[in-house]
Amino acid sequence: MAKHRAQRGNLFVISGPSGTGKGTICKEILNICDLKLSVSMTTRNPREGEQNGRDYFFVTKEQFEENIANGNLLEYANVYGNMYGTPKDAVIRQLERGKNVLLEIDVQGALKVKKAMDEAILIFLLPPSMEILRERLSGRGTDSEEAIERRSQEALNEIRLLGEYDYYVVNDDLTEAVSEVSAIILAEGRKVPDKVKPIIREYE
């Protein structure tokens, strides 16, 4: 029997303060779980080898603004003069095909996504402690003491928003954190849906 897999997929948003290892965890998760990374829309020019629709949806500034006006961007931000955003229609297309979608994003962006799409499942990555977060931020060696202090303060302000999230994972040991995130993804796929009729019908 097909294990009722025709069901709608889930949107997972992995988020957390800078320095908690979002990127590393998402890379691992994409290797072991059956889900698609959300493709962003951007106004910046494609780089060598980048493909439209795979790496980004490359659009003009006018097209991007149209997407904002249409309410098609779950969130968007201006980064050094280029616009980046998450197109809702592309995410929904995947979900309707029964695919799980993964979105890696900062805390502010995650909360915007939740507001625009209540079904989004928000996972907060926590550092083991503030001391370790500071060490990780210093370890990059690129920031001044002052910058590290500012980023720690930002992290704390973000951690205070934990109550808006669905799950939290402490990234102490990478392997353990990855297995916790993949357990969340697996478990969410086994939730009894609002409409149980299609499942019950398979037994009648």
Added chain:
Amino acid sequence: MAKHRAQRGNLFVISGPSGTGKGTICKEILNICDLKLSVSMTTRNPREGEQNGRDYFFVTKEQFEENIANGNLLEYANVYGNMYGTPKDAVIRQLERGKNVLLEIDVQGALKVKKAMDEAILIFLLPPSMEILRERLSGRGTDSEEAIERRSQEALNEIRLLGEYDYYVVNDDLTEAVSEVSAIILAEGRKVPDKVKPIIREYE
């Protein structure tokens, strides 16, 4: 850092029609997950080697009735003249110690537990199909054709109650079913609790 493990534990109720493999899955889960099997209360006499409080809470008929009257039994049933029930106080003691508790029970019992303790997390074990359920029931070799037909009909009636459950797992492949149940147990432990203050405080 202690990974916020001082939190209250969760009560998992594994349930499903006869023949879906509840017992086998629970045995496996107890081997790999950190949880306690709920200890039942019974009026039957202890057998050789059985310990009070470990295998069962052995009580008199009067004590059992007192527990019913006090509302201390999440569910109870009369089995061949002996009473069996799940004592709420013992479950809550474990949860408050931060332990997860596992309860294996039939569908009617599971729904009673949910009614008495809304925080209970109900997992429904489904057979891969009705054909396979019938084969499994016949395979036992103890029941008549008629009895198997009756049990299949009971199973279908129970499956129709799926909407009352939180999760469902199809027991097609045992290893896969066990890993899905253990993912549910792990994921539930990573849910952001209603009270986030104690977690946030660890970072302040």
